[in-house]
Amino acid sequence: MPxxxxxxxxxxxxxxxxxxxxxxxxxxAIQSVKFDRDEMTILLDRGSSREACALLRDDAxxxxxxxxxxxxxxxxxxxxxxxxxxxxxxxxKKERVRLKVRLNSxxxxxxxxxxxxxxxxxxxxxxxxxxxxxxxxxxxxxxILMPEDWEGHPLRKDYPVxxxx
Amino acid sequence: MAHLxxxxxxxxxxxxxxxxxxxxxxxxxxxxxxxxxxIDGENVVRLMPDIGxxxxxxxxxxxxxxxQQVVPLTDRIDYLCPLTNNLCYVLAVEKxxxxxxxxxxxxxxxxxxxxTRINSHLVWLGTHAMDIGALTVFLYCFREREEVLRMFxxxxxxxxxxxxxxxxxxALEPPLGFFDRVRDFAGYFPEKxxxxxxxxxxxxxxxxxxxxxxxxxxxxxxALGATGPTLRGSGVDIDLRRDMPYSSYEKFxxxxxxxxxxxxxxxxxxxxQELRESCSIVRQALDGMPEGPIKADAPHVxxxxxxxxxxxxxxxxxxxKIITEGFAVPAGEVYQAVESPRGxxxxxxxxxxxxxxxxxxxxxxCFANLQTLATMCEGRLLADVVAAIGSIDIVLGEIDR
Numbered sequence: 253m254p255x256x257x258x259x260x261x262x263x264x265x266x267x268x269x270x271x272x273x274x275x276x277x278x279x280x281a282i283q284s285v286k287f288d289r290d291e292m293t294i295l296l297d298r299g300s301s302r303e304a305c306a307l308l309r310d311d312a313x314x315x316x317x318x319x320x321x322x323x324x325x326x327x328x329x330x331x332x333x334x335x336x337x338x339x340x341x342x343x344x345k346k347e348r349v350r351l352k353v354r355l356n357s358x359x360x361x362x363x364x365x366x367x368x369x370x371x372x373x374x375x376x377x378x379x380x381x382x383x384x385x386x387x388x389x390x391x392x393x394x395x396i397l398m399p400e401d402w403e404g405h406p407l408r409k410d411y412p413v414x415x416x417x
Numbered sequence: 418m419a420h421l422x423x424x425x426x427x428x429x430x431x432x433x434x435x436x437x438x439x440x441x442x443x444x445x446x447x448x449x450x451x452x453x454x455x456i457d458g459e460n461v462v463r464l465m466p467d468i469g470x471x472x473x474x475x476x477x478x479x480x481x482x483x484x485q486q487v488v489p490l491t492d493r494i495d496y497l498c499p500l501t502n503n504l505c506y507v508l509a510v511e512k513x514x515x516x517x518x519x520x521x522x523x524x525x526x527x528x529x530x531x532x533t534r535i536n537s538h539l540v541w542l543g544t545h546a547m548d549i550g551a552l553t554v555f556l557y558c559f560r561e562r563e564e565v566l567r568m569f570x571x572x573x574x575x576x577x578x579x580x581x582x583x584x585x586x587x588a589l590e591p592p593l594g595f596f597d598r599v600r601d602f603a604g605y606f607p608e609k610x611x612x613x614x615x616x617x618x619x620x621x622x623x624x625x626x627x628x629x630x631x632x633x634x635x636x637x638x639x640a641l642g643a644t645g646p647t648l649r650g651s652g653v654d655i656d657l658r659r660d661m662p663y664s665s666y667e668k669f670x671x672x673x674x675x676x677x678x679x680x681x682x683x684x685x686x687x688x689x690q691e692l693r694e695s696c697s698i699v700r701q702a703l704d705g706m707p708e709g710p711i712k713a714d715a716p717h718v719x720x721x722x723x724x725x726x727x728x729x730x731x732x733x734x735x736x737x738k739i740i741t742e743g744f745a746v747p748a749g750e751v752y753q754a755v756e757s758p759r760g761x762x763x764x765x766x767x768x769x770x771x772x773x774x775x776x777x778x779x780x781x782x783c784f785a786n787l788q789t790l791a792t793m794c795e796g797r798l799l800a801d802v803v804a805a806i807g808s809i810d811i812v813l814g815e816i817d818r
Contacts, residue, residue, distance in 0.1 A: 255515040255747060289512055289751055318639055320754065321780040325767055337765065339752050339780070343639065343653065346660045350752060371642025374788050382476075397469040397817060406477055413481045 258288035268292055269314045270349045277307055283354075293350045301338075301353045302363040302389075308340060308349070309368060316340035316349060319365070322375035324383045328409040333357040334385050338365070355385060364390040382407035433457050439802070441470050447544060448813030452790075452802065459799050464791045468784075471817035479777035483743030484510055485584055487777065492578040494779060495815040497540050500526075500533040500569075501757040502779075503582040508663055509753035509764040510584045513746050516715055520707040522586040523665040528599070528702035529572070529581065530664075530755075531695040535606070536565040537758035537810075538688050538695075545685070545807035546617060549626045554616050561609050564602055571595050585719035586712035596703055603699045610692050618686070627682040631793035631805035634679060641792065642785035645760025646691065647809055650684035652677040657756040664755075668705070669698050681808040688810070691758075718744045743772030752780075759783050759810050781815045 265271050265285050271294060274282055281300040286293040296304055308316040320339040327333055332354040340349050353362050364387035365372045376387045377396040384405035387393060395402060404411055440451035449470035455463040475494060479487045491506045492499035504526055511518060543558035566576040572591050573581035581588050617623045633643075638651040648655065656673040658666045674690035676683035712719045720739055721732035738744075748770040754763035760782030767776040786809045793805045 258749070288749055289515075291751060293750075319642055320761060321752070321763055321765065321778070323765055323778040323780075325776045339763070339765070341761075343655050346655075348661075348752065350750075369642065370640050371785055371788055374784060375642075378784075395469075397472040399469070406474055411477075413477055 255289065258286055260284065260286050265292070268349075269311075269345075270294060270308055270316065273307060273311050273314050274304055277304075291348065291350060293352060295352045295354065298353050298355065298362060301336075301351065302365050302368060304351065305338065305340070305365050306368045314349075315342045315344045316347075318343050319369040319371055319375075320348070322365075322372055322379060324379045324385055324407075326383060326407065326409045328357075331356055334360050334383060336362055336379065336385060360384060361386040361388055363388050364393075366390055381405070384408065434462055437799075441467075447806070447811055450787075450806070450811065450813055450816075452806075454799070454802065456799055461794050461797055461799055461802060464794050464802070466787050466790055468787070468813070468816050471813050473818070475818045476777055476779065479774055481773065483772050484746060484774060485739070485743065487774065488583065489578065489580045491779075492580055493814065494781070494818055495757070495759075495762075495812050496577055497537040497812055498533045498758050499577060499579050500529050500581060501755060501762060503580060504530055504664065505753055505755045505757070505762050505764050506766075506777075507582045507584050508755065509751050509766045510746065512751045512753055513749055513766060513768050514584070514715075514718060515747075516585055516713050516718065518586060518664075518713055519710045520665065521709045522711045522713075524702050524706050525587050525591065525711065526582060526664050527666060527669065528699055528706075529569075529579075531698045531702070532565055532568060532599070534695045534758045535692060535699075536562055536569075538692050539565070541688065541758070541807075541810045542613060542685075542692075545810070546623075548803050548807045549623070551617060551620075551623065554613055557609070557612060557616075561606065568595065568598055568602065571598065583712070583719065585715055586710070590711055596706070599699065600703050603696050603703065606696045607693060610689065610696075614689060618689070624682065626804055627685060627808075628678075628680060630681045630801045631797065631808060632678070632680045633789055633793050637792050638679070638789060641789045643760070643789050644782050644785065645756065645758070645810075646684050646687040647760060647786045647789065649673065649675045650687050650808075651679035657754055657761060661754070663753070669701050671698050681804050684808045684810075745770060745772050746774075754780070757782055759812065759815070760786060779815075779818055781818065783809070783811045783813075784816045787811055787816060 281297050283295040308314045318341040320341045323337050325335040334355040336353045338351040376390055379385050380393050381395040381397050434455050434457045437454040437456050441449040451467040453465045491502040494502050539558040539562040543555035546554040569579050570576045573579040633651050635651045635653050638648050654675045671694045674687045676687050716735045721736050725732040726736050746768040748768050750767045752765045754761050763780030765778040766774050769775040794802050
């Protein structure tokens with residue numbers, strides 16, 4: 253079964269409730285969209301991620317009221333290096349959407365969404381711990397999995413798999 | 418939701434209160450969970466879980482392995498439901514590849530997943546009851562769990578680290594007599610659940626220790642990212658098996674137990690009812706098990722049969738290529754979630770078109786569920802913390818990965 257090609261045009265995806273809501277709010281918030289393997293991905297402008305999350309949570313049409321996951325991908329040595337990935341789930345509509353924010357390595361910081369979903373707390377701490385991405389406005393941004401005095405961020409691509417010995 | 422604000426560092430020396438360290442080696446924490454408690458007499462003022470003692474960097478290890486070599490790693494994440502993790506991972510890779518799985522393999526996966534759920538819930542029920550002081554249930558639960566583990570051994574050769582699912586199907590045809598044994602088990606298991614319920618559900622001591630204890634509202638549970646029975650115990654009706662079906666779950670009839678109270682008892686009753694529903698799914702899977710192949714027809718991904726390898730040149734070449742250089746997966750990304758015994762288990766896999774995953778992230782259900790502990794316990798008695806931890810059903814291997 254060959255995979256259908258990914259749709260990356262904004263035009264055919266405009267009817268998706270999340271895209272439509274974000275476009276109605278602020279056209280410049282969306283940098284690009286992708287529909288691939290039945291999954292919707294929206295690349296957001298870095299400054300608007302928290303507001304976009306709050307908007308999608310509260311809007312009755314989208315109702316993405318549940319934050320499934322926050323994680324990060326390191327595209328070292330490319331720039332922008334980090335891609336913070338949010339997976340939202342709509343419990344009433346049984347739908348998912350993926351939001352992304354791209355961050356440069358010299359200023360790897362994005363607004364925290366703990367004020368939208370308190371459950372983002374541990375996820376953001378994990379991303380901070382393993383990638384070194386900072387979340388501004390996070391109430392307790394400390395290492396969570398690695399020891400407090402650990403040096404480096406193990407899931408970065410320039411960190412060796414065997415660690416430093 | 419001021420009370421949902423995460424707890425900052427606890428500082429001693431405040432009036433009346435005392436900092437108490439619980440764990441990392443505490444009998445009721447089910448592993449190495451450390452909980453910092455600020456207590457005023459016997460009342461918990463603040464609570465902060467401290468995790469990471471079992472962190473092994475599995476996500477980093479995955480990036481250095483071929484796609485098929487990751488399957489055994491996924492067992493080690495959650496050692497109580499290895500097959501659920503196997504399933505979630507292979508479903509994600511299959512979605513990346515666009516593979517279609519033959520019906521028999523899908524039904525086998527459903528059958529084994531429900532057995533895994535029974536296995537996991539039995540361990541939870543036994544240890545949770547033991548924490549609260551009901552010792553007998555533990556022995557009863559482990560009696561039935563032993564039988565489930567023997568069935569796993571029969572089908573995969575391993576009791577716990579099964580690694581039975583493969584990208585494209587399952588590893589082996591189940592041995593002769595396996596289905597009869599499962600049918601036998603599914604026949605007598607509901608009586609055993611009655612036995613557990615006789616010991617606990619109507620028991621006034623059990624009710625005193627669980628009813629009205631560690632309450633959580635539906636809004637708090639959603640905001641904190643709780644899933645699975647922890648969420649359904651608070652009255653939110655969502656189950657990924659029914660609502661976003663995978664691996665042909667849409668062909669099975671089952672109820673999703675939901676309780677409204679949001680306390681320890683509600684979560685207990687949800688899980689006990691799930692035991693019965695899982696047993697019913699197992700019976701349906703046995704009755705409707707389709708005939709046919711157990712592996713997808715994709716020679717570049719699925720290892721050939723041993724027989725063909727010895728008689729056909731192409732099979733030998735494919736075998737050699739898959740083992741030595743893996744199989745390339747088209748570039749892209751997927752997020753695949755399944756309903757594990759603890760909640761939403763999700764795999765986010767990014768492929769860059771090579772034979773090794775660029776990034777594998779596991780969304781662990783307990784990791785998010787653990788955040789609800791503070792909401793459940795703050796303002797309540799110290800002894801209730803033990804009941805609350807048990808009712809979330811945590812597995813530290815999954816939390817720390």
